[in-house]
Amino acid sequence: MAESVYKIIELVGTSTESWEKAAAAAVEKASQSLRNLRIAEVVELDMQLADGKIRAYRAKVKVSFKYESGEGHKR
Helix, strand or coil: CCCCCCEEEEEEEEECCCCHHHHHHHHHHHHHHHHCCEEEEEEEEEEEEEEEEEEEEEEEEEEEEEEECCCCCCC
């Protein structure tokens, strides 16, 4: 088996409905410009507040994709 290298980037997705939708938003956006996505790891959850109420759910997500030297990682 050939060796592989993966790059990891960190994204923050937001949603007014849930942390799950916030994480999904980050992955969906990443998949529009990155290929060969392998793993998405939720590393932090928080909320944006306004006047004591939840304004948005936020999920910090680490996304990994296979690194392709010479070709870059963009589509």
